[in-house]
Amino acid sequence: MNPVIGLDVSKGESHAQAFLDRGVPHGKIFKFNHDLEGLSSFLNYVRAVESAAGVSPCIVMEATGHYHSPVVQFLDEHQYLYIVINPLISYEAKKTNLRRVKTDAADAYQLGALFYKEEFEPIKKRGQHLMNLRYLTRxxxxxxxxxxxxxxxxxxxxxxxxxxxxxxxxxxxxxxxxxxxxxxxxxxxxxxxxxxxxxxxxxxxxxxxxxxxxxxxxxxxxxxxxxxxxxxxxxxxxxxxxxxxxxxxxxxxxxxxxxxxxxxxTLAEELLEYDLIQSIPGIGTKIAATILAEIGEIDRFDHAKKLVAFAGVDPSVFASGKFVATQNRITKHGSRRLRTALYQAVRCGIRSNRNKKLRAYYDKKRAEGKLFKVAVIACVNKLIHWIFAILTSKEAFRLE
Known part of the structure; x- marks a missing residue:
């Protein structure tokens, strides 16, 4: 069996729906408050699902600002795997439903069902250090x-x-x-x-x-x-x-x-990647800390293109029949803070020719007739590929 618990988190309370396997819901919707008594009852609920399935369930929830933080800390304390997904993913999944139902119970059910349709990576323990860094940079x-x-x-x-x-x-x-x-x-x-x-x-x-x-x-x-x-x-x-x-x-x-x-x-200096990212000309201490904090675990991305999409600088694609759009804006669906930090890094890199590689790429795009911001976003895309290579290989950037 592959059990999962879909968790719809709101301010001060949550709704949970368990699945023992794909298409096999277990029990009714379970509601609990984010206090000691409520979280203890949720723990008993999780253990009951674990007993019924024979294996520990994974908990799936949406990112809801700071509202899901008490639940996440509680799950960390009791060593349960959990997945925090982008609300855009669940929103798009809901649109495939013909019936328009918007309740906390329905959202919890849909989150559980979504687990079997998509491939998600559970949050890893090292991510806690990066989360602390993220809270501070934000x-x-x-x-x-x-x-x-x-x-x-x-x-x-x-x-x-x-x-x-x-x-x-x-x-x-x-x-x-x-x-x-x-x-x-x-x-x-x-x-x-x-x-x-x-x-x-x-x-x-x-x-x-x-x-x-x-x-x-x-x-x-x-x-x-x-x-x-x-x-x-x-x-x-x-x-x-x-x-x-x-x-x-x-x-x-x-x-x-x-x-x-x-x-x-102090927190960033404990990470090996902190110095590695700063080896790219144009990336200083603040930008390096923000980039690391917003990316989190690089293991979550198996290709640089996924990191590009996470930053929200991937181009939107539109085609219908014989028509294929040639002027496509970036999606801006990813992390706004990561996107801003990367934009600042590019501006610093191309200014005064600090990053010769990046400056040459920028000049090439401008020579092709690209507008300033279009050329800068192209440089952001290039920079993300470099960052991905540095973080996965654990090697510093080389200008040669």
């Missing part, structure tokens, strides 16, 4: 998005309070720039200070990181900016409150991103 991406939004809001407020402050420091969002602005947010306050006082304040905020001459130069530029400012005080005191809040947020985001960056690097 958290970094999410936090970076919030940091960018806070920067945009801060810039909008600064334009209404002290527009001439832009350009005083090389980096507007550096710690010394933000901390000085937190102490003296208006041009009126800066004009009330001497150049020596401004220099002393900047020195105190930078610590020993900058020379006295650098601090003096910034102070002079800042004093000149305050004199050029079109108004001395803002007409809206609420802007000052918002600015103080945003400065605190920006500094906190910087600290959190720095901590996450260190954690990602």
């Amino acid at each position: 958290q970094y991406e999410s936090l970076t998005g919030m940091y960018v939004q806070a920067k945009l809001q801060f810039q909008a407020i600064l334009d209404q309070v002290f527009p001439e402050y832009h350009g005083v420091f090389g980096d507007l969002y550096s710690k010394v720039s933000l901390r000085f602005l937190a102490l003296h947010p208006t041009s009126k306050e800066v004009l009330g200070m001497t150049v020596e006082e401004i220099t002393t304040t900047i020195q105190r905020l930078t610590g020993r990181g900058r020379s006295v001459s650098w601090c003096l130069e910034r102070a002079q530029i800042l004093a000149a900016a305050a004199r050029r400012n079109p108004f001395k005080e803002t007409a809206f005191p609420s802007h000052l409150i918002s600015m103080q809040l945003l400065i605190k947020l920006l500094l906190q985001y910087q600290d959190h991103l720095s901590d996450l960056d260190k954690s990602i690097e």
Whole structure:
């Protein structure tokens, strides 16, 4: 027998349908909550199926964001094999049904039946390390998005309070720039200070990181900016409150991103593939960690084309009768984060001729009349084939 349990996961609860073999459902739909009592009852249900079939069942579920995480961790703890499939696969399978039925019970049944129609690979144990890396890289991406939004809001407020402050420091969002602005947010306050006082304040905020001459130069530029400012005080005191809040947020985001960056690097360095992927010019530490985390176990892919499809850069195909489409867009069905990381890697590689092989391939595509983005996606496809070869052979990239 080849038993399987189809599991439809939702927020806080799941529905399960067991099969002892293809076309042989076992028992009724089983519903349980994602708490200790519910998961314990699910464990008894799995053991009952195991007893009836004589072998341990595999559990099949869809990827549902973070909702399936408690079930996955519970199954890991009790050493049961499970498969997490792309929701697109199950969605397309449901469309083959003539009857339009959408219930949790029906979804669980269809997931179990789908197991016998497709070839799926169970999640492997080493994947847990990669999952940790994936959570961290995704958290970094999410936090970076919030940091960018806070920067945009801060810039909008600064334009209404002290527009001439832009350009005083090389980096507007550096710690010394933000901390000085937190102490003296208006041009009126800066004009009330001497150049020596401004220099002393900047020195105190930078610590020993900058020379006295650098601090003096910034102070002079800042004093000149305050004199050029079109108004001395803002007409809206609420802007000052918002600015103080945003400065605190920006500094906190910087600290959190720095901590996450260190954690990602520490975790990634434990993987042999981390250094191997970085042997490709254009792929740095962040991109390498994201690519590894999103790909997961390379054993899941027996050909580079499957990895291309997983990244969602495979071309869509359309043909009907004698008509065959010649302009096909990429499917974008795969991992968006992997696709973005690969796109960034290509842009870095072809810039300033860092990756000569990739640059030559890009120039060739452009010479063929391909548009910029079409040529870049062709390079992404080429890069995926290189990554697949590196991860399967465990050998570094060679430019020769």
